[in-house]
Structures are given as C-alpha cells and as structure tokens.
Amino acid sequence: MLRLTWVQPEDLVAHELRQARQDGREPSAIEARWKAAGGGAAPVRAGASAQPASRYLRLLAEDLLDELADLPGPAAEREPTELPRIKALCPDWPTGLLLPGVGPAHHDRTAQRQPDRRSPEHGPVHGRAASETPTGTTPVGTPSLGTPPADAPPAFAATVCDETTGDGSTCATPAGHGPASDRSAPGRSAPGGAAAPGPLALEAAWLGRAVGCLLGKPVEKLPLDGIRQLARSTGNWPLAAYFTARGVPADLLAAHPWNRRSAATSLAENIDGMPEDDDLDHPLLNLLLLGRHGKAFRTADLARLWLDELPAGRAFTAERIAYRNLLAGIEPPHTARHRNPFREWIGALIRADVHGWTNPGDPAAAAEQAHRDAVLSHTANGVYAAMFTAATIAAAATGSLDVHACLRVGRSVVPSGSRLADALDHAVGTAAAHADFDEVVDALHARYSAAYHWVHAIPNTALVAAALTHADGDFTGSICRAVSGGWDTDSDGATAGSIAGLLAGTPAALPDRWTAPLKNRLATSVTGFDGIGFDTLAHLTHLEATRP
Incomplete structure (x- = not known):
C-alpha cells in the first residue's frame, strides 16, 4: 500500500x-x-x-x-507575508551595500568578539585539533572563470557566454582572473559595486553546506536524547566527527535506529561522495533559476522550474503541498496557503543560500530575492527564516564581517514583533550566556519542543543562530553544535556549514576529515547536475553573483 x-x-x-x-x-x-x-x-x-x-x-x-x-x-498583523509590510516592520532594514571598511563600526571583524568558551563538555570553540592539517579539495585544471566548466549542466553551457560577452561568442577569461591557483582572490564586482566572493570562498560554502548536511543525515528525526546516546556510545561526544555504527550497542540501535534512508550513505564507514539530499537539490535548482531568469526572476518562474526539473518525489512538506497545488491549477502565492499546514516549516530556509551568495554585501537584495522564492510554498515565519538566512550569507560574503555581525544583519530583515525575531534574540542571548552548549540546547528544547514540530522554522533557525554564535563561526564547532542540537539535523547542519564555510574563505580552511569523504562529487536528481564537483558549483555561483 x-x-x-x-x-x-x-x-x-x-x-x-x-x-x-x-x-x-x-x-x-x-x-x-x-x-x-x-x-x-x-x-x-x-x-x-x-x-x-x-x-x-x-x-x-x-x-x-x-x-x-x-x-x-491576531498574528496576521505582526507577522505579514507581503514584502512591503515586512519591510515596514523592520526598523533596521538594511540600506546600501556593506562594503569593507565602509559599513557601520559594529559590523567590522575588529568588533569585540564573543568570549572563548571552554568546558569539559564541549572543549575549545575552535573545533580543529592543533595537530590536524586541513587540505583543500580543488582539483588541478579547473577552467578559468569566464567559461562554463566542462561538467556544467547544459543550461549553463548554453547561457553563460551570452551573459558574459553579450553576443554568444566564446567567453574570455576576465582580466585579473587566472587559473585555479588564483581562485582565492575576490571575484569580479557584483552589480552595485560590492566584490563577489572568489570561487574558493564559494566552494568552501558549498562544501560546508554538504558536510553539515551529511553530518546530520543519519540522526534526522531522532529525539535529542537518542542523538546524544548514539554519539556517546562511540566516544564521539561532544560531537567532533561523522556518526558511526561501529561500537554502538545493539539495544541502543534498536531504541534509536539510524535514519533508514540515509544510514547506508552517511555513516563514517560508508560515505562515498555526497549523497542526494533536498538540502542540496534546492540550491541546485536555484542556480538553474538564476541562470535562466536572472535575479529578477518571478515566483511563477520558480514554479515552472519546479514542474520542469524537480521530481515530485524529491519535494517534501510545504514544497510537496505547493507542488500538488500547482498541479491542481492554483497560482502562486496561493500555493503556499491552500491546505498547507507546513507553510512555516524549514523548507524555504534551505533554499536561501544561493540568494545570499549571489548578492554579496547587499542583504536587502538577498532578502528580497529569498522572499520571491519562499512565497511559492511558505508564509510569515517560514518566509522570514529564508530572508534571515539569505541576508546573513550576503553579509558573510563580504569577507569583512565576523559571524556575530552577520547574524545581526540577518536579524534586521525579520519583523521585530514576530515569533522568529523573539526566537533569534533568545537563542543568541542564551548562547552567549552559557559555556556548555548542551545547556543552550536544553534551554531551546524546553522553550520550543512542546509547541513546535521538529521541522518548524522557528526552533531550527534559532538553533542555527545559537550554534554559530556559540562556536564563534568556527566551522567544526558550528556544524557539530547545530547537529548535536537535534530537530532537523541535516538542514541545520547544512545552513550552519554554509555560513561557517563562507566565513572560512577557502576549502583549505575546512578540516580534511570532513571534506575528503565527499570526493568532490554530489549526487542529485536535478537534471544535468548529478556527479558535479563542488569546485564547478562554486564557479557557476560566481558567474551568477557577477552577472550584470
């Protein structure tokens, strides 16, 4: 049946x-x-x-x-979905670009950082051991920035040159952009004057997203206590490595079985490349969206793209309802409301990264782009979570702000009277007040678990903000804290990893124990992307970030 x-x-x-x-x-x-x-x-x-x-x-x-x-x-007045009303309720809505050395003083990396937190339970904030030497994953021979990589999907191979040269001729390498060894340099300027992050920074962001997702996949849906017991049973608590089944007692696995869809591809002993996940499928779809329609896309353009490129079986919760509504002839944004109780869940948030990556230093534009995407399937706090994420990433893409400043920028696009705004403020404050992150997690679960489903955007967005705050933006610390906090573990790990990876600035800054098992290979059902490398995805993202 x-x-x-x-x-x-x-x-x-x-x-x-x-x-x-x-x-x-x-x-x-x-x-x-x-x-x-x-x-x-x-x-x-x-x-x-x-x-x-x-x-x-x-x-x-x-x-x-x-x-x-x-x-x-009563929530409709303080938690609207329409963009003009959202902006009216955001007194600190960002204006202008966040340019290095030009923005407000409290945004700069030199601003006071959170205190270093060390405890027997969670160790140093910075998760990489002193003896560990990270290595990059960029293969030799990466194409120059002006041309689509050899493994780029056909949609990009057919359109990128038109956007770069204007006449469909072979794209030349832009001045100042050499071979792969130069890819850590800031990229060409994005429209509006902000420098786009270089492809290495974007590769670190893509890798970070994949690693964080992969870390959380085997324990998705498990209760918090089950996650803690499984990790402790193998000596992996505080969480510091991929989960493993080796050494886990049989009775514990019977009580808390791994996620049945993910265990075969996401436990440490069987990782062989990055397996498919909707947390990566949707960013791929948004790359296609920008490649076909540019940043001025309409919500209807995304709806058509889903129908053309997203297999129905790879859409979940609010996205599946919106997909069904589209097939029933319901037009956006009504697709988000009609018989859709998941409209404030996490689905729009996991689609937001590309909007931040392609609007460096322009959090308002990133948030507005994320809004046009999100309203296909979400309303109110579900939309705000996507806007928050996109704006935070746009701030991180400047390369000049620390994680705390980036989170403040993200908070500025969330209506001040909304439940998400309250949750973010509480999460960041709680993370700053406790040295032991387990205490932070316990406080969040006490506040939200009884009222909200484990996939709802409010508790999960709060957890991501708390993890990034407590880890001070460190990559390993951020993804491990996000996943160890439970709820939607793969999505939370993915978002934390994307932000922390972008802040790290290069794949070489990410520990090899995380990135090497991915083998620079991503599996997906999205046409033309299966088996693509993260270096190629970074190249394609950079092209969209710098497209006029």
Whole structure:
C-alpha cells in the first residue's frame, strides 16, 4: 500500500490545528468535530499515518482544512507575508551595500568578539585539533572563470557566454582572473559595486553546506536524547566527527535506529561522495533559476522550474503541498496557503543560500530575492527564516564581517514583533550566556519542543543562530553544535556549514576529515547536475553573483 507522505488530508488536519494555535487562531470547535468523527493526531516523526482514513473522514478533513484557513487570528498583523509590510516592520532594514571598511563600526571583524568558551563538555570553540592539517579539495585544471566548466549542466553551457560577452561568442577569461591557483582572490564586482566572493570562498560554502548536511543525515528525526546516546556510545561526544555504527550497542540501535534512508550513505564507514539530499537539490535548482531568469526572476518562474526539473518525489512538506497545488491549477502565492499546514516549516530556509551568495554585501537584495522564492510554498515565519538566512550569507560574503555581525544583519530583515525575531534574540542571548552548549540546547528544547514540530522554522533557525554564535563561526564547532542540537539535523547542519564555510574563505580552511569523504562529487536528481564537483558549483555561483 502506497501512503504518500505530507499530502494525505487526514494527516494534515492535526498539523493545521497546531499551526492555528501558533498563529493565535482558536481551533477548539473544529478540533472537537475532528476528534468526534474519529480523527487522530498527526504522525510524530513520519510524514503519513500507517493506515488510510475512511472516505468520509478524508472528505471531512478537506472541509476542516478550509475552515481552519478561514479562522481569524491576531498574528496576521505582526507577522505579514507581503514584502512591503515586512519591510515596514523592520526598523533596521538594511540600506546600501556593506562594503569593507565602509559599513557601520559594529559590523567590522575588529568588533569585540564573543568570549572563548571552554568546558569539559564541549572543549575549545575552535573545533580543529592543533595537530590536524586541513587540505583543500580543488582539483588541478579547473577552467578559468569566464567559461562554463566542462561538467556544467547544459543550461549553463548554453547561457553563460551570452551573459558574459553579450553576443554568444566564446567567453574570455576576465582580466585579473587566472587559473585555479588564483581562485582565492575576490571575484569580479557584483552589480552595485560590492566584490563577489572568489570561487574558493564559494566552494568552501558549498562544501560546508554538504558536510553539515551529511553530518546530520543519519540522526534526522531522532529525539535529542537518542542523538546524544548514539554519539556517546562511540566516544564521539561532544560531537567532533561523522556518526558511526561501529561500537554502538545493539539495544541502543534498536531504541534509536539510524535514519533508514540515509544510514547506508552517511555513516563514517560508508560515505562515498555526497549523497542526494533536498538540502542540496534546492540550491541546485536555484542556480538553474538564476541562470535562466536572472535575479529578477518571478515566483511563477520558480514554479515552472519546479514542474520542469524537480521530481515530485524529491519535494517534501510545504514544497510537496505547493507542488500538488500547482498541479491542481492554483497560482502562486496561493500555493503556499491552500491546505498547507507546513507553510512555516524549514523548507524555504534551505533554499536561501544561493540568494545570499549571489548578492554579496547587499542583504536587502538577498532578502528580497529569498522572499520571491519562499512565497511559492511558505508564509510569515517560514518566509522570514529564508530572508534571515539569505541576508546573513550576503553579509558573510563580504569577507569583512565576523559571524556575530552577520547574524545581526540577518536579524534586521525579520519583523521585530514576530515569533522568529523573539526566537533569534533568545537563542543568541542564551548562547552567549552559557559555556556548555548542551545547556543552550536544553534551554531551546524546553522553550520550543512542546509547541513546535521538529521541522518548524522557528526552533531550527534559532538553533542555527545559537550554534554559530556559540562556536564563534568556527566551522567544526558550528556544524557539530547545530547537529548535536537535534530537530532537523541535516538542514541545520547544512545552513550552519554554509555560513561557517563562507566565513572560512577557502576549502583549505575546512578540516580534511570532513571534506575528503565527499570526493568532490554530489549526487542529485536535478537534471544535468548529478556527479558535479563542488569546485564547478562554486564557479557557476560566481558567474551568477557577477552577472550584470
């Protein structure tokens, strides 16, 4: 029996009841009707209940989803989705570019950093051992910056030269950009005058995203206590390396089994390249989006791209609902609201990195670009999480701001009265107040686990901000803290790794124990990208960041 996840009406009702309470809507009367008819609770971890509902209960579920959507709620005023209203509620909305040496004093890397945190539980902030020598992963013979790499998808090979030369002729290497050995230098200027990060910095960001995702994959969906027990059983706590099944007692694995989809490709003993994950698929799709439509893309352009290039089975939660809505003839942005209780979950956040990478020093443009993307499937805090991430990355892409300044820039695009703003402020403050990150995590779980699903954007975005703050932006410290905090472990690790990798500035700054198993190879269902190298992805991203 096929039980397609994340779309069964009988499974969506309980999720929408929870969402209604989070919005301040009063769903008690509708909930009573649902329970009286035999309706149950939402699956705790899975995307679908084990047994289908009766035809009557399914029809009732569809009606109740529509009734719940019509309930009035006070959150709509302080948590709007429309961009003009969002900006009106952001008193510190960024204006102008964050240029090195020109921005506000508190943005500069010379600003006071967070105190170094050392404890028996979590060790030094900087996660690389003194004896460990990181090595880069850039292969010899990387193409020059003006030409699409040999393994670039056809969409890029066909369009990049038109954008670079204007006439479709063979692209020449731009002045000042030599072979791979020079790729650590800042790239060409992005539109508006800010220098784009060089391809090495972007490669570190792509690698960081992949490594953080891979670290979190085997423990995705596990409860916090299970993650801690599994890591401790192999001497890997505080978390400092990929998870392994070697040495884990059988009874512990029976109580807390690895993620069944990921264990075969993401445990230390069997990693062979970067396996497919939606946390990487969506950034790839957004590269295609920019390659075809540029930064002025419309939400409808992304919708068409999904239908053309995203296999339906590789879309999850809010994205799967939006996909279904598109097939039903519903137009964006209504695709985000129609029978979609996952509209404030983490899906839009995991799509945001490319918008930050391609708008270096321009967090407002990055946030606006992320907004046009996010509203296809998300509303309110789900959208803000994407905007926060894009703006934070745009700030990090300047190469002149520390992680704390970058997080402040990201916070400036989140409406001040929203739940996400409150969660970010609390997370950063809690991380700064505790030396032991386990105490930070325990405080976050005490605050959010009872009210929010483990995939919701609010607790997960807060955890990422706390991890980056507590680790002071160090790569190993950031990804290990993000994953050790539980909830959506692969997505949180991916976002923390992307930001910390970009701040590191080069793949050589990332410990070899993390990057070597990836073998500069990414698996994906996105057409034309399967097997692509992270160096090539960096090159393609740099082309989009510098496209006029």
